[in-house]
Amino acid sequence: MSTPQAGDIFQPGDLLNNTYRILSLLGRGGTSEVYEARSEVSGRVIAIKALRSEYANNADFLSLMTREEEIRDVRHDAVVRYYDTQRMPNGVVYLVMDYVEGVGLDQKMREGGVEAADLLIIGRRVCEGLIAAHERRIVHRDLSPDNIILRGSNPAEAVIIDFGIAKDTNPGAATIVGNEFAGKYAYAAPEQLRGFSDARTDIYSLGALLLAVFRGKKPDVGKNPVDVVQNKSKPLDVEGVPEPLKSLIARMTDPEPDRRFQSAQDLLAAFRSASAGRSAAPAAAGPLEDATVIAPRVTAGKETATRAPRTTAAKDEGRKGSRILLPAGLALVVAAGTGGYFGGFFEGLLGPSYPLADPFTLTVEKATNASPHAAGNVPSPEMNAALSDRMAALGGNAELSVATGNLAETWSDDVLRAVDAVSGLDEYRVALSNNSIEVSGLAKNRDDLAAAQSDVAALLSGGPLSGTADLRLGPRFLPPADLAPLLETYADCGRLRLLAPPVAGYGFDDRIIVSGTFSSTESRDGLRDAIGAIAGNRSVSVDAELLNPALCEIDAVLPQATPGGFDVHFGFGDRPDPNPSGTYVVGDNPVIDVKLPDEVQDGYLWISIVDVQGIVFHLLPNIARPDNSIASLRSDATDGYIRVAYPLSDASDRSRLAFKVDGSVLGKSKIVVVHSETPLFDELRPTTESAQSFAEAIQEVRNSGGLSVASLDTAMLVTTER
Known part of the structure; x- marks a missing residue:
């Protein structure tokens, strides 16, 4: 609390x-x-x-x-x-x-961790919740210790929270938020860094958080984006974790999604087996099927489709129990042929035999600033040589096995086309499982991206391979520091800043948001275009308003102090209604109150309005109210608020400031509230002056080193015709 x-x-x-x-x-x-x-x-x-x-x-x-x-x-x-x-x-x-009353697993982790027996209970309970979410096609994508609460501190009452907003749950964590990926680097599945997520990513994150809570510390994924990508491709270290939790976590966090539990239902069954004392590890493969694998027939020196025929028991389809009897001489021929086949006698006639691979998988991938690598199965020595040569030409390597699979006739040619299509990208991944293909990658520039997208689209359009393509404009991680020079270049009305930039850099689907003010649309649009040129496919939002030059002139010389809680409240002089929008029409009498924070007891308060014509009105201090010390102001405060602009009826003797919207000055005016440790100026400023003279006075104080500003709060007052 x-x-x-x-x-x-x-x-x-x-x-x-x-x-x-x-x-x-x-x-x-x-x-x-x-x-x-x-x-x-x-x-x-x-x-x-x-x-x-x-x-x-x-x-x-x-x-x-x-x-x-x-x-x-x-x-x-x-x-x-x-x-x-x-x-x-x-x-x-x-x-x-x-309202879930209990302790979070992040607190448990800080306190030294949780025993394996309790983690098995927690894992099972969370898995049950994931099943309910996954059945609705909802993937959490941000499972981490701070998103699991133990109701009443009971492991059997674990509750998953925070579906949707990840950043503000743990402000210090590096978090990616986007269309397809919202997760903390420490617990995110490797494929999430490429923008992919499904039920298996939640399974990975659950395993990673269970491991972290057991050890009492989160996984170390590196200190920069390159380390993150490299470390995520490696299995997590589960040494020292007792069984069966060790085997469960190892399989849950396998870097390759296809080797994990494929659904939360499968994982729940494993947790239940572990609780019952049975092995949590995947069952060992049974004996090889009693099937004959016949190598593909070679025709005119070229290999045809590599389909493994099914072995069918000899039987009469029409009558149950009948048998086919072979003459003795024919049986001897079959036996001799079988012996010759397994002895290699007929290898020159039928071609070599290769083991069956089901699924038949192949992955060709390249990380940024790394060499390409191919690993998996190929259907022929010719494909082995062709793909290995391509990897060598690109400075990479290949670890391939020739195998038999249920593949399309043009499988080899199509795979080589896919590799050629993406080989010019900064990073890429071509993953195949039988006749299904997934192609992803990042391009350095838009021309490379367009070429790769066109070639891959042609490959997937009506061809025997089916799958998806996700080709985007990089880079994968964009450090906020790379944007700082652009913010300085296009700033024409005070300082611009990035809103909540990720610590380790903008993830691929992050949104870049710039806040601040501009004096011209040219500067604002120019910054948006400049960031867009290096941001790849990331969405860019320059969430900044346009101010008149007078307001910008004041903003440029004011120090970059943090807000101090001196909230500005607007009202009306002729009625008690509040005006939270701060918008007034011609004829209105604005009333302005400023909150004095309870914790602020010392110093001085300076409150001014800078209007759209470049005139500064000093609401405090001024000739009618020269004492602006916090101690003096508190004696005049009502419910912690001081009034600096009054109803017209209270200012008839000119001892108080009041004004009415008359239509001569319409637009945005800025209220500036400065809390300083010492007086800003040696003498009282005039009640009204130009923005230029006020800015020069502030700059002079700054140059002398006497600007001791503790906080800076602002608010906008808008006047319109109706």
Whole structure:
């Protein structure tokens, strides 16, 4: 439970939608906060996840919030229950869900870990919840210790939480959020880094988190994107984990999805076997089938389709129990032929025999800044030589086995076409299973991407191979530092910043969001285009508003201080209604109040309005109210607020500032609230002055080293005709 602060979205005692009473703050994240609340209708205790108002109008963050609500139809005690999403008049969006009282596995991990016996119980319980979600075609994609809570600290009451928003659950974690991949690097399956996810990715993440909680520390996946990709291709170290948990985790976290448990149902069966004392490892392969494998017939020096015929017992299809009797001489010929075949006597006639591979698999892949590698099965020595030569020409290598499989006649030629199509990409992967193919890759530039997409599309269009292609424009990881020079180049109205940049770089499906202000559409659009040129397929959002040059001039000289909780509240001079939007029409009399945070007891407060014409109005201090010390202001405060713009009726003697929207100055004006440790200026500024003179005064103080700003809060006041 966290200590409430003045800047929190809700405060204990607040009533939402005339239904939910806020009881306490449970935790804060980068974009949202979670509260314990009680329904005043039913008395039931629930949890409220609230998205901060500055993100509530952003479609990306809002979609992540509403995605959690979409799992309302998943009904299982191991999955947190979601109920409803509401938007408040002030823009705050909140989600109502079950309140799960207990300890998170992340806390258990910090306390030293959990015993293997309890982890078997937890794994089984979580697996049951995954089955319920997967049956609805919902993949969690972000299973990690902080997303599993033990209700009442009971391993048998584990509950999966947080379907949809990953970043604000653990703000310090490197998290990818995107269309196909939302997960923390430490627990993400290898294929998630390539943008693929299905039920098997949840199985991998569950295994990785069980291992981490057992050891009491999360897996070390490296300190940079290259290390992450390389380490994810390796099996996790399960040494020291007792059986049967060891075998379960090893198979759950196999880097190759096809070698893991293929469904949560299969995994649950393994957990149940382990609980019953049976081996959790996959059953050993049985004896080879009693089948004859005949090598493909060679015609005119070229191999035909490599299909293994079925062995059929000799029987009469028409009458049950009848037998076919062979003459003795013919039986001897068959026996002699069989002996000659297995002895190699007829190898020159029938061609060599190769083992049956089912499934018949082949993978050709190349990582960024690495050499290509081919591994798996090929149907002939000729294909072996052709693919090995291609790998050698590209600076790579091949580990291939000639085998027999149920393949299309043009399988070899089509595979070579696929490899040739992607060989010019920065990274790629061609994976085959029998006649099914998956092609993925990243291109360095749009021309290479277009060429590869065209060639692969032609291959998959009406050909014998069926599958999917996912070819995109790279790079796979984009460090935020690579964008910093662009932000500086295009900044024309104060500092621009990246919103919640991932620690290890933007993942392939991450959205790059820039916040700040501009004075021209040319600068804003230019930055968007410049980032788009190096961002690959990532979506770019420059979520910044246009301000007039006067506002930008002030922003440019103000220090980059953090907000201090001096919230600005708007009202009307002729009625008690609040005005959370800060928008006024001609004839309105704006009233402005500023919150004094409880924890701020010292220093000085400077409050000014910079209007659209470049005029600065000093609301505090001014000639009518020269004392701006926090101590003095508190004596005039009402419920922790000080009023700096009054109703016209309270300012008739000119001892207080008041104004009315008259239509001469319409647009956006900026309210600036500066909390300083010492007075900003040696003498009182005039009540009104130009933005240029005020900016010069601030710059002079900055140059002298006397600008001791503790915090900076801002708000927008908008005036319109109607």
